[in-house]
Amino acid sequence: MAKSTLQRKIIHIDMDCFYAAVEMRDNPQWRDKPIAVGGQSDRRGVIATCNYSARRFGVRSAMATATALRQCPNLILVKPRFDAYKSVSRHIQSIFQRYTNLIEPLSLDEAYLDVTHCQAHHGSATLIAEAIRTEIVNETGLTASAGVAPNKFIAKIASDENKPNGICIVPPDGVEAFVAALPLRKIPGVGPVTEQRLADMGLRTTADCREKSVDEIVQLVGRFGEALWQRSFGIDNRPVDGTHVRRSVGVETTLSKDISTFQQCQEVAANLLPELLQRLDKHDPKRQIHKQGVKLKFDDFQQTTVEQTTSQVRQSLYLDLLKKAYARAEGRGIRLVGLNIGLPEVKEGAKQLQFEW
Known part of the structure; x- marks a missing residue:
């Protein structure tokens, strides 16, 4: 059997x-x-x-x-x-640990919990989530929203449904209805540019994606297409992984139309930088950085990455790296621009992150 x-x-x-x-x-x-x-x-x-x-x-x-x-x-x-925020975050993490050791923090203020084997509250994930939210507000004075579902993707989307201070439960037999006509912009990884690119092809909801083959979606948005197609059916087999240590933070955009000049690349990078810094702050505002990098993808789908070791985030360095990456275009159009920051291993006594402008 x-x-x-x-x-x-x-x-x-x-x-x-x-x-x-x-x-x-x-x-x-x-x-x-x-x-x-x-x-x-x-x-x-x-x-x-x-x-x-x-x-x-x-x-x-x-x-x-x-x-x-x-x-x-x-x-x-x-x-x-940030000292205050990290202190509160540690307290919240300690509340999570009362129920499970399978915790995957995404940042100081959000995390996935796998409570499959938790016996508290008769094993009810809904009651466990409500208990956690109650303990957070009673012990920290802050409110939290929660999503309860059979996988990470659905749980994350659900947690945003009834904000602030709300909860959304999507049981296994409710996944189909929940994702049947979900706007694609709600799927993690679908930013404004990707959303527009999909819309230009008539794809605005998960129902639209379901009508295409996975190969068609991959051809349209690249490697992310496979995950996007799966999410349109509510599929997400990723486990909650509390051992993963992020080694980089990045942001990139696939352009709706190819660009060709350095000035255009510079404008796109300037628009990406605030989001990159915000992501870095949210992940771990006191972590020392290791390097900065720039990525360009050309119209023939070849790509190049230029990186340099540094301990400070410098806008001027991104400009230098962008110039080097752009020189490799050699007349080709540019369809993607990305910025990233490399993170070293966390060490005791690490200095506070510095920004130099």
């Missing part, structure tokens, strides 16, 4: 506007005012996160601070206190 396989029970916990929530908790006078955590506007700062009052004005993560202040002149700009 074949050995039965337990259905996975995955919870995705996502703190609500985490950095801003910590600041509102510690400064109650800001609770009903628009606040954002981020860098100063006169130093090309970007918004790390903001509260829901600020979001009503159109302020969002990765937005240039100067733009945020134009959209919300009364915005209270708060300098990040």
Whole structure:
């Protein structure tokens, strides 16, 4: 007789506007005012996160601070206190550990939990998720949203459904209905450029993707196409992996039309940099970097990467690397631009990350 396989029970916990929530908790006078955590506007700062009052004005993560202040002149700009955020994050992690050792942190404010074998609350993933959310608010004064599902992809999407301070449960027999007509922009990895590229081919929802073969999707968006096609059917076999150590942080965009000049490459890279820094801060704001890199993909699908060792994030270095990568185009059009940061092994006493502009 074949050995039965337990259905996975995955919870995705996502703190609500985490950095801003910590600041509102510690400064109650800001609770009903628009606040954002981020860098100063006169130093090309970007918004790390903001509260829901600020979001009503159109302020969002990765937005240039100067733009945020134009959209919300009364915005209270708060300098990040990463020691405080990491301390709260460690407390939240300790709450997770009461229920499972299978924890995969994505950043300071979100994580996957595999509670398949957890016996608490009669093994109910829904009740476990509610218990975790209750303990977080009781012990830290902060709220969290949760998604409960049979796999990581569905759980992550679900956690965003009822924000803030909500929960969404997608049981195994509810996956089909949940993903049947999901907008493709909700799938992790589908950014604005990829979304537009798909839309240009008439693909706007998972239902549209299902009508294509996996080979057609791969031809359209590259290697990511296979995962995109699987997600359109609600398939995600990735395990919750608490042993993975991220060695790099990157951001890239596939252009809707090929570009050909260095100035165009420079403009695309300048637009990518704030998002890269925001991702780096969210992953681990105090980690020393090891290198910076630039990637270009040409119109013949050949690609090149130029990297240089450095301990500081330098905009000028990205410009130098971009020049070297662009020289390799040799007249070819450019269809993708990417920036990345290499991270070394974490060591005790690592210095705080420095930004040089």
